[in-house]
Amino acid sequence: MELRPIKKKSVEVEAAEALRNHVVGGGVPPGGRLTEMRLSEALGLSRTTVRTALHQLANEGLVVQLPYTGWSVTSLSxxxxxxxxxxxxxxxxxxxxxxxxxxxxxxxxxxxxxxxxxxxxxxxxxxxxxxxxxxxxxxxxxxxxxxxxxxxxxxxxxxxxxxxxxxxxxxxxxxxxxxxxxxxxxxxxxxxxxxxxxxxxxxxxxxxxxxxxxxxxxxxxxxxxxxxxxxxxxxxxxx
Structure with a gap:
C-alpha cells in the first residue's frame, strides 16, 4: 500500500470537529445554549480557541451567536x-x-x-x-x-x-x-x-x-x- 503524507490539524480544526460531532450527535438539543467557559473546560482548551471553533460552526449554520449571552444550537423551523x-x-x-x-x-x-x-x-x-x-x-x-x-x-x-x-x-x-x-x-x-x-x-x-x-x-x-x-x-x- 502506498504511503500518504499525514495531515496535521490545528487545535482550532480539532476543536471545531469535536463541537460539530457533539452538536450533530445530539449532545445539545436544537435551541440549546452553549457557553464558551463550559466548553473550554470540557475540551481543555482556551476560550479563544473555542470561540474560533464556534465561529466555524456558525459559518456552517450549526450554531448561532446570541448578543451578550453566548451561543445556541440552530433550531429547525x-x-x-x-x-x-x-x-x-x-x-x-x-x-x-x-x-x-x-x-x-x-x-x-x-x-x-x-x-x-x-x-x-x-x-x-x-x-x-x-x-x-x-x-x-x-x-x-x-x-x-x-x-x-x-x-x-x-x-x-x-x-x-x-x-x-x-x-x-x-x-x-x-x-x-x-x-x-x-x-x-x-x-x-x-x-x-x-x-x-x-x-x-x-x-x-x-x-x-x-x-x-x-x-x-x-x-x-x-x-x-x-x-x-x-x-x-x-x-x-x-x-
Whole structure:
C-alpha cells in the first residue's frame, strides 16, 4: 500500500470537529445554549480557541451567536425544513441525472457500497450512524456527478442537512422504511436513465421534506418550543 503524507490539524480544526460531532450527535438539543467557559473546560482548551471553533460552526449554520449571552444550537423551523428540502432536492436531482448519464463500473461500486453501509447502520439501530450513512450516500451522488460548482454549493449546506436528517430520519416509521426509500435511488442511477434518476431524487426529497415540514408546522401551531428534541422512533431493526 502506498504511503500518504499525514495531515496535521490545528487545535482550532480539532476543536471545531469535536463541537460539530457533539452538536450533530445530539449532545445539545436544537435551541440549546452553549457557553464558551463550559466548553473550554470540557475540551481543555482556551476560550479563544473555542470561540474560533464556534465561529466555524456558525459559518456552517450549526450554531448561532446570541448578543451578550453566548451561543445556541440552530433550531429547525418549518420554514427551515422547506428551504432545505427544496434546495437539496434541486441540487441532488441534477447530480443524480449527471451521474446516471456518466456512469461506470467504479461509480456503480461506490454507490452500492454506500447503500450497503446505510443498510448495516439501520440493522444496528444506531441513529447517529444512520444519519451519517444517509448523508454520505447523498454526498456521494453529488461528488460523483462531476460537477464541481454543484459540489461546492452542496458543501455550504452539508451540516445543515445533517441536522435536518436527524429529524427527518426519526420521522420514518422504522429503519426498514429508510432502506426502502433509498434503494430506488441507487437502482435508478445504476439503470443509467438520467431523467428517471432525476425524478426519483426529486420525489424522494419532496416526500420526506413534506412530512418534516408538516410535522414542524403542527408543533409550531401547538406552541411546542423549537428547543424540543426530535421525536423518538421505535427502535426497530432491519433484518
Amino acid at each position: 418549518s420554514t427551515d425544513a422547506w428551504e432545505l428540502y427544496t434546495l437539496r432536492g434541486s441540487l441532488e436531482a441534477l447530480a443524480a441525472r449527471l451521474l446516471a448519464e456518466n456512469l461506470d463500473s467504479d461509480k456503480k461500486g461506490q454507490l452500492h457500497r454506500a447503500f450497503d453501509a446505510l443498510v448495516v447502520a439501520c440493522g444496528k439501530g444506531d441513529e447517529v450512524a444512520i444519519v451519517d450513512r444517509d448523508l454520505a450516500l447523498h454526498k456521494l451522488i453529488v461528488s460523483l456527478s462531476g460537477h464541481r460548482r454543484l459540489a461546492e454549493q452542496y458543501r455550504l449546506i452539508e451540516q445543515q442537512i445533517r441536522l435536518y436528517l436527524i429529524w427527518s430520519d426519526r420521522l420514518m416509521p422504522s429503519v426498514e422504511d429508510i432502506i426502502a426509500t433509498h434503494r430506488p435511488i441507487v437502482e435508478a442511477i445504476v439503470a443509467g436513465d438520467g431523467r428517471f434518476a432525476e425524478g426519483i431524487l426529486r420525489d424522494h426529497n419532496e416526500t420526506a421534506g413534506r412530512v418534516l415540514f408538516d410535522f414542524l408546522k403542527q408543533r409550531e401551531a401547538a406552541g411546542v418550543g423549537r428547543e424540543a428534541p426530535p421525536p423518538a422512533r421505535a427502535r426497530n431493526r432491519a433484518n
